[in-house]
Amino acid sequence: MQPNNLVIWSNDDFRPDQSSQQQLLVDGVGPHRLLQFERHDPRSIDALAAADIAYGAPDPNAVVTSNRLRWIHLNSAGYTPFDTQQIKQAFQAQNKILTTSSAVYSEPCAQHLLAMMLTLARQIPAALDSQRRDCAWPMKELRAASRLLDGQTVVLLGYGAIARRLIELLRPFNLSVIAVRTRIEGDEDVTVVETSKVDSCLAHADHLVNTLPANDETKNFLDGGRLRSLKPGAIVYNIGRGTTLDASALNELLREGHIAAAYLDVTDPEPLPPDHPLWQTPNCFITPHTGGGHSNEKERQIKHFLENLRRFECGEPLLNRVV
Amino acid sequence: MQPNNLVIWSNDDFRPDQSSQQQLLVDGVGPHRLLQFERHDPRSIDALAAADIAYGAPDPNAVVTSNRLRWIHLNSAGYTPFDTQQIKQAFQAQNKILTTSSAVYSEPCAQHLLAMMLTLARQIPAALDSQRRDCAWPMKELRAASRLLDGQTVVLLGYGAIARRLIELLRPFNLSVIAVRTRIEGDEDVTVVETSKVDSCLAHADHLVNTLPANDETKNFLDGGRLRSLKPGAIVYNIGRGTTLDASALNELLREGHIAAAYLDVTDPEPLPPDHPLWQTPNCFITPHTGGGHSNEKERQIKHFLENLRRFECGEPLLNRVV
Numbered sequence: 001m002q003p004n005n006l007v008i009w010s011n012d013d014f015r016p017d018q019s020s021q022q023q024l025l026v027d028g029v030g031p032h033r034l035l036q037f038e039r040h041d042p043r044s045i046d047a048l049a050a051a052d053i054a055y056g057a058p059d060p061n062a063v064v065t066s067n068r069l070r071w072i073h074l075n076s077a078g079y080t081p082f083d084t085q086q087i088k089q090a091f092q093a094q095n096k097i098l099t100t101s102s103a104v105y106s107e108p109c110a111q112h113l114l115a116m117m118l119t120l121a122r123q124i125p126a127a128l129d130s131q132r133r134d135c136a137w138p139m140k141e142l143r144a145a146s147r148l149l150d151g152q153t154v155v156l157l158g159y160g161a162i163a164r165r166l167i168e169l170l171r172p173f174n175l176s177v178i179a180v181r182t183r184i185e186g187d188e189d190v191t192v193v194e195t196s197k198v199d200s201c202l203a204h205a206d207h208l209v210n211t212l213p214a215n216d217e218t219k220n221f222l223d224g225g226r227l228r229s230l231k232p233g234a235i236v237y238n239i240g241r242g243t244t245l246d247a248s249a250l251n252e253l254l255r256e257g258h259i260a261a262a263y264l265d266v267t268d269p270e271p272l273p274p275d276h277p278l279w280q281t282p283n284c285f286i287t288p289h290t291g292g293g294h295s296n297e298k299e300r301q302i303k304h305f306l307e308n309l310r311r312f313e314c315g316e317p318l319l320n321r322v323v
Numbered sequence: 324m325q326p327n328n329l330v331i332w333s334n335d336d337f338r339p340d341q342s343s344q345q346q347l348l349v350d351g352v353g354p355h356r357l358l359q360f361e362r363h364d365p366r367s368i369d370a371l372a373a374a375d376i377a378y379g380a381p382d383p384n385a386v387v388t389s390n391r392l393r394w395i396h397l398n399s400a401g402y403t404p405f406d407t408q409q410i411k412q413a414f415q416a417q418n419k420i421l422t423t424s425s426a427v428y429s430e431p432c433a434q435h436l437l438a439m440m441l442t443l444a445r446q447i448p449a450a451l452d453s454q455r456r457d458c459a460w461p462m463k464e465l466r467a468a469s470r471l472l473d474g475q476t477v478v479l480l481g482y483g484a485i486a487r488r489l490i491e492l493l494r495p496f497n498l499s500v501i502a503v504r505t506r507i508e509g510d511e512d513v514t515v516v517e518t519s520k521v522d523s524c525l526a527h528a529d530h531l532v533n534t535l536p537a538n539d540e541t542k543n544f545l546d547g548g549r550l551r552s553l554k555p556g557a558i559v560y561n562i563g564r565g566t567t568l569d570a571s572a573l574n575e576l577l578r579e580g581h582i583a584a585a586y587l588d589v590t591d592p593e594p595l596p597p598d599h600p601l602w603q604t605p606n607c608f609i610t611p612h613t614g615g616g617h618s619n620e621k622e623r624q625i626k627h628f629l630e631n632l633r634r635f636e637c638g639e640p641l642l643n644r645v646v
Contacts, residue, residue, distance in 0.1 A: 108445075108471055111496075115441035122431075122438040125451055127610040132455065135602045136611075137594030143616025148431055168495045173434075271460030279458045287450040288459075293466025 004031040004313075009051035011037045011044050011058065012075055014298070021298040028306040053312070055305055064090040071097040071318075073308055075301045077105035077161075077292060078241070079322055083215045091323040098323040099308055104300045105292035106161035109239055112291040113162070113209060114169050116237055116263040117154075121147045125285055150174040152206035157198070157221070158240060159188065161320070162211045178204070202229045207237065214241035224249030233260045239291045242268030247278060254281050265291040327354040327636075332374035334360045334367050334381065335398055337621070344621040351629040376635070378628050387413040394420040394641075396631055398624045400428035400484075400615060401564070402645055406538045414646040421646040422631055427623045428615035429484035432562055435614040436485070436532060437492050439560055439586040440477075444470045448608055473497040476527050480544070481534035481563060482511065484643070489532065501527070525552045530560065537564035547572030556583045562614045565591030570601060577604050588614040 008029055014022040026034060035051060037044035048054060048062045054072045060081045063072055074082075079100050082088070091098055119125065123142045130136050152175045156163045159181035167177055167190055177190040180198050193201050202208070208230060212218040222245040227236070236259055238245055247268065253259040261283040267276075270289055278284050294300070308318050331352055337345040349357060358374060360367035371377060371385045377395045383404045386395055397405075402423050405411070414421055442448065446465045453459050475498045479486045482504035490500055490513055500513040503521045516524050525531070531553060535541040545568040550559070559582055561568055570591065576582040584606040590599075593612055601607050617623070631641050 107473065108469065111441055111471060112445050112469075115438070115445040115447055118434055118438035119442045119447055122435050122610075123613060124438055124442055124447075124610060127613065128448055128451060128608060129455070130611070131602060131609050132452070135595070135597035135599075139594070139611040139613060139616075142611060142613045143620070144618060146431065146435075146613055146616040146618065148434060148617050148619070150430065172491045172494060271462070272458070274458035276458075279454060285451060286454050287445075287447060288453070288462040288465060290446060290450065290462060290465045290469055293462075293469040294471050295467060295469065296471070297466070 006032045006052040007035060007050060008032050008053045008055060008309075009035045009037070009044070009048055009058070010054075011039050011041070011056040012301070013039045018298055021302060024299065025302045025305075028302065029309065032309075053309070060087050063096070064094065067094075069096060071099070071312055073099045073101075073305050075101050075104075075305070077102045077109075078213055080214045080241075082322070083213070088323055096323070097318060097321065099318050100320045100322055101301055101304050102161045102320040104297070104304050106165045108294045108297075109162040109211070109291045110165035110169055112265065112287075113166050113237060113239055116265075116285075116287075117149065117207060117209075117235075120235060120261055120263060120285070121149055152176070153178065153204050154207040154209060155201055155205035156180065156190075156209050156211065158211035158213070159192070160211060160213075162239065163209070166209065199226065199229060202226060203231050205231055205234050207235050210236070210238045210240045210244060212240040212244045214243050218244045220244070220246055222246060222250075224252075227253050227259065230259060232258055235260050236262045237264075238262070239265045242266045242270060247276075251278050251281055251284070254283050259283075261285065263287075265289055329355045329375040330358060330373060331355050331376045331378060331632075332358045332360070332367070332371055332381070333377075334362050334364070334379040335624070336362045341621055344625060347622065348625045348628075351625065352632065355632075376632070383407075383410050386419070387417065390417075392419060394422070394635055396422045396424075396628050398424050398427075398628070400425045400432075401536055403537045403564075405645070406536070411646055419646070420641060420644065422641050423643045423645055424624055424627055425484045425643040427620070427627050429488045431617045431620075432485040432534070432614045433488035433492055435588065435610075436489050436560060436562055439588075439608075439610075440472065440530060440532075440558075443558060443584055443586060443608070444472055475499070475529035476501065477530040477532060478524055478528035479503065479513075479532050479534065480521070481536070482515070483534060483536075485534045485562065486532070522549065522552060525549060526554050528554055528557050530558050533559070533561045533563045533567060535563040535567045537566050541567045543567070543569055545569060545573075547575075550576050550582065553582060555581055558583050559585045560587075561585070562588045565589045565593060570599075574601050574604055574607070577606050582606075584608065586610075588612055 035047055045062045048058055049066045052070055054069055056075050063069055077100055082098055123146045126142055130138055154177050156179045159179045178201050179190050179192045180195055181192055182195050184192050184194055224246050227249050250262055254262055263285045265287045266289055311318050358370055368385045371381055372389045375393055377392055379398050386392055400423055405421055446469045453461055477500050479502045482502045501524050502513050502515045503518055504515055505518050507515050507517055547569050550572050573585055577585055586608045588610045589612055634641050
């Protein structure tokens with residue numbers, strides 16, 4: 001059991017209409033002392049040194065210079081600023097724990113991906129364009145272009161929480177799933193291919209779903225060569241990070257028709273500048289990094305942190321632990 | 324066993340690029356004699372009298388005046404022209420069988436409905452509108468407006484093949500399903516309410532999914548009173564028939580905001596005239612009766628008929644039998 005007078009540092013931002021969510025955090029930390037800062041308050045850096053736990057999005061260098069901090073819980077699914085050898089080694093040497101809010105975002109991201117897959121298969125963007133344009137009734141063309149997901153092959157780049165939840169959502173459909181993962185661990189319940197052998201499965205993909213995080217190994221992972229080796233007519237989805245994909249090669253292959261369509265929720269840079277050519281490519285559909293968003297996001301973030309706090313107090317394994 | 328020299332009448336239309344599907348039909352009927360007509364060929368009416376089986380969309384009155392016809396298999400999911408007391412009684416008196424292609428269309432329609440539900444929950448139409456308009460990056464607004472399906476209540480009007488398949492697709496989501504059915508049969512695997520008590524569950528619906536067919540009982544079933552008794556903020560989906568819903572009341576409630584959004588795949592009339600007010604109502608999304616369409620529709624229609632022909636030959640129960 002942990003003592004009940006820990007100091008919890010937070011730089012989680014609350015909008016004026018989120019007072020009930022803020023109260024949920026205040027009430028939930030119970031007897032511990034909560035130090036609350038706005039996201040970019042410069043005073044928050046020094047305060048980190050006096051805290052046992054940090055919640056939100058602390059600065060990685062300030063975290064590793066604090067001797068007292070024992071556990072850092074990020075309110076994001078990604079942890080790119082902490083994803084370097086130097087920071088991870090410092091965490092291990094100092095016996096610090098790093099957890100993320102991956103469980104908060106896997107559900108909306110998986111639902112967003114399935115929305116993208118079905119929307120495109122059912123020609124809904126084309127129907128809505130027609131509604132905006134001339135209220136015509138292109139029934140025959142759109143019916144002929146509509147597809148079933150049945151019998152298709154989905155290749156998942158990355159086998160994290162989003163990919164695993166998407167696999168559950170896809171289970172009632174009659175399709176094949178191949179997951180690409182750094183190392184085969186034996187706990188996968190779909191066909192799995194090691195990242196080093198990814199090129200062997202790209203030619204089979206009707207749908208290539210990219211959930212890769214941003215780090216040194218994933219930068220430009222989907223380069224022109226890999227994109228060109230996709231099955232002709234494949235659809236590319238990116239809900240990972242924009243840096244993992246060569247946008248200019250993607251645009252060229254979309255315009256050639258080799259790739260039938262792309263659905264991007266992440267780009268490089270973000271926001272994608274209004275004059276970027278991908279915006280105008282007819283078969284490229286872009287949502288502004290909304291995959292993880294949900295109306296009750298703040299509430300779910302806090303409940304996830306509080307569940308991990310309960311586990312931390314009881315010495316139970318923490319959820320979404322990275323280091 | 325049936326004799327292998329039956330006469331099979333067909334008025335299924337084939338486009339010039341569908342010769343392989345037509346060949347599938349010709350090869351599939353094997354030793355039987357196949358009389359093929361174009362959909363509206365007037366000679367097809369007289370030919371019905373000399374057939375044992377009719378496949379496609381025959382005229383109901385010509386069917387009941389034929390003494391020889393024993394089995395009619397429609398290539399549509401709906402059977403509105405046959406859905407009258409007079410025709411059904413004639414079928415029963417003459418020992419004629421009526422089957423539909425409902426199994427061909429339940430899969431695309433269920434996938435279309437889930438596409439509609441997820442697309443709207445994930446604010447994809449708003450993102451695509453933004454892409455078409457100004458390539459802005461309304462990330463914060465759209466994330467806050469995005470929703471999870473978790474915890475929501477889906478009321479299904481109608482418990483036919485589409486609704487049952489949708490229930491399977493919804494199973495991995497954490498939501499509640501209530502099905503409204505003419506009579507409770509005891510074989511339902513969700514909460515079920517008799518049609519006569521539908522008003523008791525409308526106030527609970529976050530999503531009202533209408534798959535009702537067109538007939539005398541369903542005409543204007545969703546009238547202004549029922550639509551107004553929906554839970555404020557509900558979303559209405561119609562993939563049944565346009566005549567089952569009061570479009571003018573729906574439009575008023577959409578504009579008031581009592582109904583948050585509507586997703587219509589069917590309207591009354593069809594095509595919906597370009598000057599119909601529903602086209603311009605901002606929270607009304609219309610697809611031109613594409614729910615059942617799929618690129619391999621003709622192939623799946625023929626395979627479904629051939630499976631029923633095999634069953635007919637062997638005296639096994641036919642699929643999608645109505646009478």
